[in-house]
Amino acid sequence: MADKILKKIYVKVWRQNNPSDKGRFETYEVENVSQGSSFLEMIDILNDQLIREGKDPIAFDHDCREGICGMCSMYINGHAHGPDSEITTCQLHMRKFEDGETITVEPWRAGAFPVIKDLIVDRTAFDKIQQAGGYVSVNTGGVPDGNTIPIAQVDAEEAMDAAACIGCGACVATCKNSSAMLFVAAKVSQFAKLPQGKVEAKRRAKAMVAKMDELGFGGCTNTGACELACPKNISISHIARLNREYLKAKFSD
């Protein structure tokens, strides 16, 4: 698996020093990037170069670098997490790019995700939606034995499919309405497939949707772009389930 070397690439990247700065694109040249490197490692190389030149390196969010924490968040050549399917930016590798290519890198763009610096955006709105009801209300201790809550394997699997959401925000960034429906649907759907927390199912669906609207996310018009951009393959069928849960809750008012 000898990796090819990209002799020269151009990185056209959004620079914005702080939330009130207007921001602009800058283009940098990077030489000798192994195709076996990840996209973030390529940014590391570029940053090393910028630091040595006395310039401010590009700020970006990342942590686990193995596709699970949901922290990395870049819009690359017009795609959230770049031009490959079912992966996050940290799992994107340079073999997806060609020698001499100009790669355009932007932050997630959505009103509810203000830019903090360069490619870093503020996604605390997601936490606030979860705080509005994305939980089962049990205290520590005093719970029944795990096996007293039997769950059919198919239901557990479906709940797990939904629970796999990493909260990255690619769905929002990709959606032309900046809707957070896929993210909210994933959580509501996880609990809808499980007996736990049924008691508060109605409150949960209503509270989470209300919070999402309040925080400035747009409405869902079923374009399906979110599903295509989602690194964890969260299906829009969960949105249908969220809608059902929400309507159930509304009608019982």
Next chain:
Amino acid sequence: MSNIDSKIPKGPLAEKWSRHKEAIRVVSPANKRKLDIIVVGTGLAGASAAASLGELGYNVKAFCYQDSPRRAHSIAAQGGINAAKNYQNDNDSVYRLFYDTIKGGDYRAREANTYRLAEVSPNIIDQCVAQGVPFAREYGGTLANRSFGGVLVSRTFYARGQTGQQLLLGAYSALNRQIDAGSVEMYARHEMLDVVLVGGKAHGIVARDLTNGEIKRFGAHAVVLATGGYGNVFFLSTNAMGCNGSAAWQAYKRGAYFSNPCYVQIHPTCIPVHGSQQSKLTLMSESLRNDGRVWAPKKKEDAERLRKGEISPIDIKDEDRDFYLERRYPSYGNLVPRDVASRAAKERCDAGFGVNAEGKAVFLDFKYAIERLGRETIEKRYGNLFQMYEKITDVNPYENPMQIFPAIHYAMGGIWVDYNLMTSIPGLYAIGEANFSDHGANRLGASALMQGLADGYFILPYTIGDYLAGEIMVPRIETNTPEFEEAEKNVTSRLEKLYNIKGGQPVDYFHKKLGHIMWEYVGMSRNEEGLKKAIEEIAELKKEFWSNVRIPGEMNNINPELEKAGRLADFIDIGDLMARDALNRNESCGGHFREESVTEDGEAKRNDEIGCYASAWEFQGEDKEPVMHREELVFENVKLTQRSYK
């Protein structure tokens, strides 16, 4: 002799914890409202603790450096979590889990703590199920289990290959509920940079708001550190990029003992390093060894041609393959514990049989399993791991064997704590990977998650009450006192000092150098000469770093290079202490392999005469040699035996 008191309760092992709980104090609900607790870190340990303490009625302030508590490093754990449920009726029990853990830890953990861990483990599963964690299920709807890491019973609970993620999301949701209820205040993107002591007790922290550089003071009646491990000393590891030892190190500098720093766990099945541009290593779950066979070529010529890319592994005939684990350990074969598998791979590579361009990889081959079970079964069992492998390496593991190599994975050493999880500073607690853990030298798989949640849900909430019951007369902590003043100055002047060096090299340059020294001399095997060399080289690196690092950007803005520089300064010091601890421990002990202490056939040889202790290092001042105290470990219930996997 040691002057440290582990506060292990008297009485029979199985009754220690319940008797202790009966004896320790509780705080009345009205008084809990008047007490503030700071929890630094919101991984499994911190999130579960903060949520549980919030539910109890304390005022909690929780901190993490990521943008959301949901992104703590715990999210990455793949394989599973142990619990003594005996759901499989295979004769598992609290005692058996305790015994396996203490033996897997090479008898370098406390009996009482390890027993308590096993004792509370079943409650963890119940708690997580009640929260809606989607654990794997049998067709009948009951919880499924798998076997893990060379244990003879099936006690590992899992949620696909994403167990850590699901457990963390469970704890995160409990935390969210408390944030919504107002009992927990969450400070994301805040990095703790110092602990504040008033009258010898922990009374708060100083933190930097990472979005704008603002230095802030927070007071509390007690401080809990749940800040994870220090594996990133090695630069390349399976840890998340931001994992750091800084909080633990600041606590150490304020008087908390640091225990067993030389114990780091090395995981045998990681994707090997390639080239020089790599930033971290990716773990491939240990479960792969249930079906994959590990081998290296028998002939050096074959290895050489593989390295040059002239032949492919499938060109090598079965009789020319050396299944070295099966050869050396006929009874455990590919399932030997992590330290044994790791060293065996290194041994083959050092002897010239490594198979990638760097000569630092062996094969993990599923050809045989596919022949036996069919591709579909393998796809069902490991599909997501195979996909991950292919994305990273561009090699299809159904057709070609995977390449693997050991990597640093988990820190077993950490802040010393007593039975109550309190450090040697009153009011300062350490939980999860940040403490020196209940495991000792060689932690088994699937027990770190167990320990984090046991500490956070079921141990700390009780033991901290005992301390706080004595603090109810202490008014809310003011932060405009000289102690906070001094701590803030300490933090600010250090940041300014780093920032003003304006040298020639970025932080990563030094981090890579440190990683190199550590891997070379304080890595998978260590000897006296190498460790002394490491101490010297680290001292040189420290000088170079403090005179030649370059930090760009502004102090009062998001500045990842400044963050990294502070963490690296601490990693350099931690590396030094690791080497000292390793030098001092003249025995081979699971994760710590001293070349001077081996059996005739080259296996690790523990030395109970000199070694039955936990080290507890005390800070003596900048550039002064630290002093080591010994906590003697007493075994009343288990007989110490040498581990053998032959």
